[in-house]
Amino acid sequence: MDVVVLTVDQDESRTGLDQVPTALDALRAVPCLRPFERTVGDELQGLLDDPAALPAALEPLLRSGGWNIGIGLGPVETPLPDQARAGRGEAYLAAREAVTAAKSSPWRLRVNGASPATRALESAIWLWAALLARRTERGWQVSDLVDEGLTYDQAATRLGITQSAVSQRAAAAGIAEGRRARELVEFLTGTALEGPR
Structure with missing residues (x-):
């Protein structure tokens, strides 16, 4: 079963306020396979299987800023545990590598997975993040x-x-462009989850 694992780490959390509760509140409406929850310290994690859920989760995180975002795509072990943080599999490992790499990447976001669509998905999200960053x-x-x-x-x-x-x-x-970017992120997420045919 291929899914999206989002591992999100608060940037500079040792010197700022804990933003995890606010982020969890903003992510509550996102349709998840396993809902977002705090894993440890200033980190949160969620498990998604609907391509539309990824842009829905990313937009509030990109809007607020201050996050290192790791997106892992791939299989996970089933049956799934009740909580996202208890899961295992390639998507979890990919998300962990991605959130570590995000700390020195554009927009503090990386996408990791075996699908050929992974790089295109990351590029689309970076471009979308640039558009959102200029929004007043x-x-x-x-x-x-x-x-x-x-x-x-x-x-x-x-x-x-x-x-x-x-x-x-x-x-x-850039509202019209932002809508197109969300659609593109959703499409590329679906493509990455489907894998080669």
């Missing part, structure tokens, strides 16, 4: 409302600004 708080306001299903007109009413101002914020925030 105003851009995130519009993005959040659009993600709730609001039109630009409705978002303008909610924010008390003109529809033109919403459109400008959306363009500056």
Whole structure:
């Protein structure tokens, strides 16, 4: 059974506040095979089998920053234990190697796995992370409302600004490009999990 293991380690946790509870709260809505939980210290881990779950998990982590993110793709031993941290298999080893390598990598994120799609997936996530990093708080306001299903007109009413101002914020925030990036990450995750045919 091929899955995605996310191992996420808080960066510079010894000098800052513990951000794991906030991250776990943000990840609670992500559909997981085994939900995210603290493993040890400032680290958390989750097990995913739905390609759409990876971008859903990554976006809040990339948005908040301050994380070393290791993504491992591959098989795990079955039957699965009740908790993500108790699992074993190649995907876990790949995630551990990835989170270690992430500490000196672009956007503090690495993807590791045997699939030929792994490098393409990592590249897509790095490009998406670059787009999200330039997004301002105003851009995130519009993005959040659009993600709730609001039109630009409705978002303008909610924010008390003109529809033109919403459109400008959306363009500056790269909302259309961000949606495409999420779709691409989902597609490449599915490709990597399926493996060669």
